[in-house]
Amino acid sequence: MANLIVTGGAGFIGANFVHYRRKVAPDDQIVVLDLLTYAGNRHNLDGLDDVLLVEGDICDTELVSSLIADHQIDTIVHFAAESHVDRSITGPDAFVTTNVIGTHSLLKAAKKAWLDEGSGKPHRFHHVSTDEVYGSLGPNDPAFSETTPYAPNSPYSASKAGSDHLVRAYHHTYGLETTTSNCSNNYGPFQFPEKLIPLFTLNALSGKPLPIYGDGMNVRDWLHVEDHCRGIEACLRKGQPGEVYNIGGGQELPNLTVIEEICRSVDKAFAADPSLAKRFPDAPAAQGRPSAELKTYVTDRKGHDRRYAIDETKARTELGYAPARDFPQGFAETLAWFLARENWWQPLLERASITR
Ligand code: NAD
Numbered sequence: 187m188a189n190l191i192v193t194g195g196a197g198f199i200g201a202n203f204v205h206y207r208r209k210v211a212p213d214d215q216i217v218v219l220d221l222l223t224y225a226g227n228r229h230n231l232d233g234l235d236d237v238l239l240v241e242g243d244i245c246d247t248e249l250v251s252s253l254i255a256d257h258q259i260d261t262i263v264h265f266a267a268e269s270h271v272d273r274s275i276t277g278p279d280a281f282v283t284t285n286v287i288g289t290h291s292l293l294k295a296a297k298k299a300w301l302d303e304g305s306g307k308p309h310r311f312h313h314v315s316t317d318e319v320y321g322s323l324g325p326n327d328p329a330f331s332e333t334t335p336y337a338p339n340s341p342y343s344a345s346k347a348g349s350d351h352l353v354r355a356y357h358h359t360y361g362l363e364t365t366t367s368n369c370s371n372n373y374g375p376f377q378f379p380e381k382l383i384p385l386f387t388l389n390a391l392s393g394k395p396l397p398i399y400g401d402g403m404n405v406r407d408w409l410h411v412e413d414h415c416r417g418i419e420a421c422l423r424k425g426q427p428g429e430v431y432n433i434g435g436g437q438e439l440p441n442l443t444v445i446e447e448i449c450r451s452v453d454k455a456f457a458a459d460p461s462l463a464k465r466f467p468d469a470p471a472a473q474g475r476p477s478a479e480l481k482t483y484v485t486d487r488k489g490h491d492r493r494y495a496i497d498e499t500k501a502r503t504e505l506g507y508a509p510a511r512d513f514p515q516g517f518a519e520t521l522a523w524f525l526a527r528e529n530w531w532q533p534l535l536e537r538a539s540i541t542r
Contacts, residue, residue: 321491332432
């Protein structure tokens with residue numbers, strides 16, 4: 187049994203992790219610390235009445251210290267971040283504040299409680315980061331491994347790189363028991379509707395254009411969020427202090443392939459369930475036309491990285507991690523979730539920032 191703070195636990199991946207952890211470790215005490223920014227949503231934790239949601243800022247070191255003391259916290263799983271690359275291009279300040287200073291605030295509070303004042307009992311600070319810190323790959327470059335040099339290209343990835351280095355330093359200098367995971371692009375339930383997969387899915391349902399950056403041939407590795415949660419759980423259980431693990435979905439795909447799969451799946455869903463045409467009458471699929479007719483090419487994102495790919499040999503061999511789904515299966519489950527949860531996503535559409 188553990189006492190956890192999950193930062194950013196009302197966001198997309200954090201909330202999925204809290205639901206997952208409740209299933210695999212039902213006796214844990216879980217405190218979610220979340221500022222409830224545009225991306226946070228208390229409804230993501232509906233049904234988890236015994237999870238304490240504290241609305242607060244990770245930059246507030248005193249608040250973090252008091253939560254660690256009051257709840258005898260021994261584990262911090264750190265998701266809270268500004269996470270949307272497009273927003274980091276138009277407004278980088280919040281990214282530096284939350285991702286760099288916020289992570290440092292948590293590290294300071296953890297060090298004080300667990301090392302300076304604590305009894306040195308086992309503890310864990312798990313930091314959730316991104317493959318984007320490694321920069322962009324050419325078509326024939328080997329996939330990112332844990333030893334690939336950092337080369338972040340966006341304000342988002344630079345701020346995450348800064349946070350990764352601080353976590354590393356707190357282990358190396360002070361002996362804080364840290365682990366870091368760098369994962370690829372997640373998708374699944376509770377993803378905020380400005381990210382690629384929910385954006386394209388919901389636009390296909392409402393007959394809006396599917397705005398494809400550049401030539402659509404930027405490549406990403408796609409990871410179902412539940413597989414990611416299993417990877418984080420494996421880091422917590424088997425990861426060694428000070429170590430970094432890359433977590434991928436084994437699904438390296440150009441954006442265009444992803445978009446075509448989304449269109450195909452939406453068309454298939456409408457063909458199988460005639461009630462969808464009544465619920466979403468503006469979808470091309472409601473009139474028997476292909477969703478792919480909505481594809482629209484738009485000006486490329488500034489500094490858009492061309493390719494990310496994950497070499498997950500270390501997580502596979504040392505943690506026993508392997509993703510359970512391929513993209514078509516993971517997306518079919520995700521589409522079913524979005525079709526069943528219109529009451530969740532409909533109110534969020536106003537808050538989504540679509541800059542493309
Ligand atoms: P998200 O934007 O959906 O959620 C972020 C959460 O953090 C929100 O609930 C928000 O309210 C909260 N938050 C923001 N600033 C805060 C602050 N100052 N104090 C407390 N809470 C704050 O993000 P996500 O997609 O769930 O990503 C979670 C983590 O995973 C991030 O660290 C991100 O960098 C990393 N990551 C995400 C992806 C992905 O594909 N989504 C890929 C790789 C890594």
